[in-house]
Structures are given as C-alpha cells and as structure tokens.
Amino acid sequence: MRRQPEMAEVDRTEYVFGENGGLGAPSSSFFRRIASMAPQPSDEDESDTFQRTVGAGYTYADQIAPNKIKRTKSRQDKHKGRRGSYFDLDDDWDANVEHNLVDGAKFKKSLAGQAMESAESLAFAECEEMNNRISRIRRFQAVLDAPIVDLAHLKKLSYTGVPEELRPKTWQLLLGYLAPNGERRERTLAKKRQEYHNGVQQVFNTGLDEQMWHQISIDVPRTNPHIKLYSHPIIQKALERILYLWAIRHPASGYVQGINDLVTPFIQTFLQPHVEHASVDDLDPETVPQQSMRDIEADAYWCLTKLLDGIQDNYIHAQPGIHKQVAQLQDLCTRLDRNLVEHLRSEGIEFMQFSFRWMNCLLMREVPMGCTIRIWDTYISEGPQGFSAFHVYVCAAFLNYWKEQIKVKDFQDIMVFLQALPTADWTEKEVELILSEAFLFQTLYKTGSAHLK
Amino acid sequence: MADEYDFLFKIVLIGDSGVGKSNILGRFTRNEFNLESKSTIGVEFATRTVTVDGKVIKAQIWDTAGQERYRAITAAYYRGAVGALLMYDISKPETYEGVNRWLNELREHAVSQIVIMLVGNKCDLKHLRAVSTDEARQFAEEKKLLFIETSALDATNVELAFQNILTEIYRQHAEQTTLQADFAQIKPSQGQTISFTQQPDESKSSCC
Ligand SMILES: Nc1nc2c(ncn2[C@@H]2O[C@H](COP(=O)(O)OP(=O)(O)OP(=O)(O)O)[C@@H](O)[C@H]2O)c(=O)[nH]1
Numbered sequence: 060m061r062r063q064p065e066m067a068e069v070d071r072t073e074y075v076f077g078e079n080g081g082l083g084a085p086s087s088s089f090f091r092r093i094a095s096m097a098p099q100p101s102d103e104d105e106s107d108t109f110q111r112t113v114g115a116g117y118t119y120a121d122q123i124a125p126n127k128i129k130r131t132k133s134r135q136d137k138h139k140g141r142r143g144s145y146f147d148l149d150d151d152w153d154a155n156v157e158h159n160l161v162d163g164a165k166f167k168k169s170l171a172g173q174a175m176e177s178a179e180s181l182a183f184a185e186c187e188e189m190n191n192r193i194s195r196i197r198r199f200q201a202v203l204d205a206p207i208v209d210l211a212h213l214k215k216l217s218y219t220g221v222p223e224e225l226r227p228k229t230w231q232l233l234l235g236y237l238a239p240n241g242e243r244r245e246r247t248l249a250k251k252r253q254e255y256h257n258g259v260q261q262v263f264n265t266g267l268d269e270q271m272w273h274q275i276s277i278d279v280p281r282t283n284p285h286i287k288l289y290s291h292p293i294i295q296k297a298l299e300r301i302l303y304l305w306a307i308r309h310p311a312s313g314y315v316q317g318i319n320d321l322v323t324p325f326i327q328t329f330l331q332p333h334v335e336h337a338s339v340d341d342l343d344p345e346t347v348p349q350q351s352m353r354d355i356e357a358d359a360y361w362c363l364t365k366l367l368d369g370i371q372d373n374y375i376h377a378q379p380g381i382h383k384q385v386a387q388l389q390d391l392c393t394r395l396d397r398n399l400v401e402h403l404r405s406e407g408i409e410f411m412q413f414s415f416r417w418m419n420c421l422l423m424r425e426v427p428m429g430c431t432i433r434i435w436d437t438y439i440s441e442g443p444q445g446f447s448a449f450h451v452y453v454c455a456a457f458l459n460y461w462k463e464q465i466k467v468k469d470f471q472d473i474m475v476f477l478q479a480l481p482t483a484d485w486t487e488k489e490v491e492l493i494l495s496e497a498f499l500f501q502t503l504y505k506t507g508s509a510h511l512k
Numbered sequence: 513m514a515d516e517y518d519f520l521f522k523i524v525l526i527g528d529s530g531v532g533k534s535n536i537l538g539r540f541t542r543n544e545f546n547l548e549s550k551s552t553i554g555v556e557f558a559t560r561t562v563t564v565d566g567k568v569i570k571a572q573i574w575d576t577a578g579q580e581r582y583r584a585i586t587a588a589y590y591r592g593a594v595g596a597l598l599m600y601d602i603s604k605p606e607t608y609e610g611v612n613r614w615l616n617e618l619r620e621h622a623v624s625q626i627v628i629m630l631v632g633n634k635c636d637l638k639h640l641r642a643v644s645t646d647e648a649r650q651f652a653e654e655k656k657l658l659f660i661e662t663s664a665l666d667a668t669n670v671e672l673a674f675q676n677i678l679t680e681i682y683r684q685h686a687e688q689t690t691l692q693a694d695f696a697q698i699k700p701s702q703g704q705t706i707s708f709t710q711q712p713d714e715s716k717s718s719c720c
C-alpha cells in the first residue's frame with residue numbers, strides 16, 4: 060500500500076500503518092521456509108509460538124514496534140498509575156491497538172471503500188504483528204533472564220532477528236563477551252571494561268606507532284560520514300582508542316581500512332538504549348552519561364575483537380581470507396546462475412572488482428546501517444562461521460538480487476551500478492529476503508561442495 | 513546506450529591514503545567534493561569523456577586504495593593502464609616521500625610506456641604547505657614525469673591535470689600507432705578494461 064501523507068495527520072501511529080503495513084509475500088515465505096527447515100524446538104508450546112510468529116510475519120515488527128512501544132510508554136506517563144513495564148502489559152497494549160483503530164476509522168470515512176478495506180486488514184495485520192512482537196520479546200526476555208543463559212536457545216531465537224531493546228545484551232552473550240552465568244556476569248563485565256581502559260592508557264603512554272596512528276586518524280573522520288553521530292568528537296575519540304588498541308594488540312594485521320566501519324554497528328547498537336525518541340543516528344553523545352559512554356566504548360572494543368577473531372584472515376598480509384571468499388562467491392554464483400556469471404565474464408568484469416569490498420566491509424558499504432545490524436543478528440547467531448562462510452552465501456544472494464539489471468548492462472554500466480547499488484531505502488524487509496535466500500543456498504550447497512565450508 | 517568516442521584510455525589514480533585521490537576523481541567526473549568522503553576499499557571506477565586535438569577521448573579511471581595492505585590487489589589494476597596520476601598531499605611530506613615507492617610499483621606492474629603525472633594535491637592549504645613546488649617539479653623532471661599541483665577542494669587545475677595527461681597519452685600513442693577508432697567493438701582481453709594493451713609490451717605486463 061502506498062503511504063498516504065494524510066495518515067500522519069490523523070494520528071502519529073497511523074503513519075506506521077501506511078509505511079509499513081502489509082505482509083510481504085517474500086518475507087512471510089522466508090519465515091515459512093525457515094520454519095520448515097530450521098530444527099524445530101523440542102517442547103511443544105515453544106514450537107507453536109515459533110510457528111505463529113513465523114506465520115504472522117514478524118518481519119516488520121522491529122521497525123514498527125519501537126514507535127509503538129515508545130508511544131505506549133508515553134501514554135503510560137500521561138495515565139499515571141498504569142503498570143510499569145511494557146513486557147507484561149497486554150491490556151494496555153490492546154488498548155493502544157483499539158485506539159489506533161478508532162482513530163483509523165475516523166480517517167477512513169474520507170477514503171474510498173477499497174482503501175477502507177485494505178486499511179482494515181492492515182490494522183488487523185498490525186495488531187497481529189504487535190502481539191507477535193510482544194510475545195517474541197517475552198521469549199527473549201525469558202531466555203536472557205535465566206540464571207544461566209541457554210545460548211543454543213538464544214541463537215535459535217536470534218537467527219530471525221533480535222528485538223532492538225534486547226540487542227545489546229543478546230549480541231554480547233552470543234559473541235561470548237558476556238558470561239552466560241548471570242551470577243558472575245557483572246563482576247567479569249566490570250573487569251573486562253577496566254581491562255580495556257587500562258589497555259588504552261598503556262598503549263597511548265608508550266610511544267605511538269606513527270604509521271598506524273596516522274591511518275586511523277585519517278580514517279576516523281571518514282567513518283560513516285553520512286551519519287551525524289559519527290561527526291561528534293566524543294564518538295571520534297572513542298573510535299580512535301578502540302581501533303588503535305585493537306591494532307596494537309593484533310600486530311599480524313594491524314589496522315586495515317574498513318575495520319573502522321565494523322566497529323560502528325556495535326556503537327550504534329549499544330547507544331540505542333540511550334535514545335529516547337529520535338534515531339540514534341542523530342543522538343548527541345553529550346546527553347549520554349560519561350560512565351555509560353565509557354562502558355559502551357569498552358563493550359564495543361571487546362565485541363569488535365570477538366568479531367574480528369573469526370575473520371582475521373581477511374586483514375593479514377595479502378588478505379587470503381578475502382581472496383578465498385571471492386573465489387567461493389564466484390564458484391557459488393556459477394552454480395546458481397551460469398548465465399549471470401557468463402555475462403560478467405564476457406563483459407570483462409572480475410568478481411574481485413566488485414566483491415572485494417563486500418568481503419572487506421561485510422557489505423556495510425552496500426546497505427544502510429539498520430540493514431547491517433539486522434544482518435548481524437543472523438551472523439552472530441550463526442556462530443564463528445557467520446561472518447565468513449555464511450557471509451559468502453549472503454553475498455551470493457545479494458548479487459542474485461540484482462541479476463536482471465546486471466544482465467542488460469555492459470562493462471562500464473555494471474561497474475558503476477555495482478559500486479553504488481540503489482539500497483538507500485532498504486529496510487529489514489529486503490535484507491530478510493536476502494538472508495532467506497542465503498539460508499536456502501547454504502542448505503542446498505553446503506554439503507554438496509566441501510570447499511565451500 | 514553506447515556512447516561514442518574515438519579512444520578509450522585507462523588511467524589509474526595512485527598515492528598514499530588520504531592524499532585526495534577519490535576527491536580529485538569526484539571533482540573531475542561529477543564536479544563533487546566531500547570533506548568527509550569514505551576511504552576507498554579496493555578500487556573504484558568512473559569515466560569521463562573529453563576532447564583532445566579534436567578527438568573524443570574517454571577516460572576510464574580506476575581510483576585505488578592507498579593503504580599498504582591493499583597493494584596486492586590494487587596492483588592488478590595497473591595492467592592495461594596507459595596513464596597514472598601519482599598523487600601526494602603538499603601539506604604532508606610523508607606522502608611526497610612515498611612517491612618513490614609508488615614509482616617502483618608502477619615499474620613492476622605497469623607497461624613501461626605508461627604516462628605518469630606527479631600531482632601535488634591540496635594546494636589550497638597554502639598555510640600548511642610542506643613540500644615546495646620547485647622541489648617537486650625538479651624531481652618530476654628528473655624522473656620524466658608530468659607535474660602539476662591541484663586542489664580537489666577548490667577545483668584548481670583538476671581539469672587541466674586530466675586534460676594534460678590525456679593529451680600526452682594521445683600524442684604518444686598517435687605517434688606510435690595508427691589506431692583506428694571503434695574500441696567499443698574490442699572486448700577486454702583479460703577481464704580488464706579496454707585500453708592500449710594491444711601493444712607489444714603487453715607480454716611484459718601480464719606477469720601480475
Ligand atoms: N583541503 C583539501 N582537502 C582535500 C583535498 N582533496 C581531498 N581532501 C580531503 O582529504 C581527505 C582524504 O581525501 P580522499 O579523497 O578520501 O583521499 P584518498 O586518497 O582517496 O584516500 P584513500 O581512499 O584512503 O586512499 C578528505 O577529508 C578530503 O576531504 C584538497 O584538494 N584540499
């Protein structure tokens with residue numbers, strides 16, 4: 060459904076309807092596919108919810124729900140005495156939905172019958188989505204609050220996306236930074252954070268590695284220049300410290316351009332809880348308490364370290380990891396669509412020319428930040444192979460997505476097209492389509508070709 | 513839509529990270545400048561068509577990543593290049609000192625008759641100048657390089673730099689060969705772009 064500008068005037072929540080309503084066939088089929096392929100959870104109740112979540116298209120929930128939830132919260136503020144946490148707020152939640160419907164109905168009077176019907180069904184879908192989202196958050200919460208977090212379970216849940224507000228903790232657990240044992244967690248966390256800050260002090264007090272520092276200092280201002288957050292000195296200084304300490308501690312690779320990009324989804328995600336209304340993109344870091352900022356910096360460092368541990372071969376001398384992945388991508392694409400690969404070849408295009416960056420920056424340069432974060436939910440829950448082996452399947456699905464456009468272009472137009480793909484408006488919807496396809500490719504080709512492992 | 517041109521020249525942009533390669537390319541091909549552009553990962557590609565001596569020349573420009581770690585993959589793009597803009601930053605002497613290393617890279621991976629232009633960029637930063645024009649010019653003469661100072665920021669000499677190198681390439685090759693137009697018909701031979709690689713020296717450069 061087209062977004063109707065008037066909707067925004069009726070009620071802010073209506074806007075959400077217009078923009079995100081409707082269950083895209085591809086995404087729901089994604090979940091059906093995943094549901095049919097993924098190993099089913101053992102206990103019955105769980106598998107039931109899994110199916111329901113799947114069927115109702117959880118896909119859009121992450122986009123929609125933050126608005127919803129914040130709204131719900133502000134309504135709570137207005138109606139003092141209502142319940143505290145939104146996780147156990149079924150009544151209030153429903154009330155909010157009704158409220159939408161009523162406002163929506165007012166609005167609908169001015170629309171033709173057809174639009175009315177579709178709005179109604181959207182409202183219904185919306186309601187379903189919200190309920191699913193709530194039950195999903197509850198499921199995550201239950202796993203996260205356990206005395207000892209069941210990582211396998213958390214992985215399974217996270218594969219199809221992590222609710223925004225639970226993402227920091229989920230990522231940190233799955234990356235092996237937070238201890239699954241709740242009792243020990245706080246103490247080890249405090250120790251790790253201190254260790255980071257001590258490390259920073261130490262490396263900056265012993266003579267600078269000029270060359271390394273030079274490269275980092277010219278890359279930090281060139282990091283996500285399209286996002287306002289990264290132009291702030293507080294963030295830039297934090298990036299410098301994180302990157303420099305990591306580089307000194309990993310002399311086999313040192314700092315390699317592109318690693319600066321990789322730290323930012325962590326910064327972005329860990330800052331999220333500090334954002335009230337606007338996007339984290341526009342957050343003024345001065346509004347974040349200093350101690351929190353220090354903690355976020357340390358957490359981002361350790362999570363970056365965990366991430367890079369799995370893909371160090373991408374950044375050491377001669378970058379063998381990337382060469383291997385580019386070869387795998389070409390191999391996989393040849394199996395998927397020989398015509399596409401043949402067209403590229405006949406136009407004189409080498410995979411290296413366009414996919415080197417895909418590997419080096421994990422597609423971060425190709426899709427918006429929000430999409431990267433959603434992709435990482437899946438990568439992180441894939442375990443150590445997520446950012447390497449599974450990434451190749453994702454790249455194959457990504458290339459596949461553009462194949463019809465590519466096939467009618469010549470050398471020059473393909474090069475120009477592939478280095479600035481029209482993904483600026485991408486949301487999780489497109490990304491989940493890509494991920495679902497990647498998952499399918501992996502299922503189809505993983506066992507078939509030993510060298511793709 | 514096939515555009516028309518008489519010749520197609522492949523040019524590479526090389527030099528240390530941060531000297532302004534991507535910005536000079538943006539200025540030349542899109543008339544854009546970005547104080548905070550992203551670093552280049554691997555290579556980026558752009559084209560622009562200009563007229564030299566009444567001939568329509570299409571420049572196919574490969575902007576490479578400057579960091580040492582990328583040397584292995586960027587060197588592959590020297591193959592088939594007929595021109596190179598070797599850039600440094602006039603406010604950063606280290607980038608000027610790096611020029612010799614880049615010349616060695618070219619010697620190793622490019623065809624011997626490649627036309628090289630030494631480009632001192634960021635000449636708008638007058639108060640920060642650390643490499644004198646005379647010194648660089650003299651060095652260029654010794655090494656038989658073209659020389660110019662530019663600013664991608666205020667556009668000084670950007671057009672001229674490309675015009676000069678393309679003219680020089682055109683004249684050298686016009687002398688050597690009677691190249692007939694329609695390069696559009698020729699398919700690249702080794703997965704590289706169309707260029708003057710159909711030259712005797714090709715065998716030498718294919719080692720990379
Ligand atoms: N003052 C000034 N700044 C410039 C000029 N050209 C580039 N810059 C700035 O220098 C920085 C680096 O420019 P880039 O074009 O990204 O440098 P690069 O050589 O492509 O760097 P890599 O991609 O890392 O190899 C950016 O902040 C630019 O805005 C110039 O002519 N004058």
Ligand SMILES: [Mg+2]
Pocket residue numbers: 533534535550551552575576577578
């Ligand atoms: Mg660049």
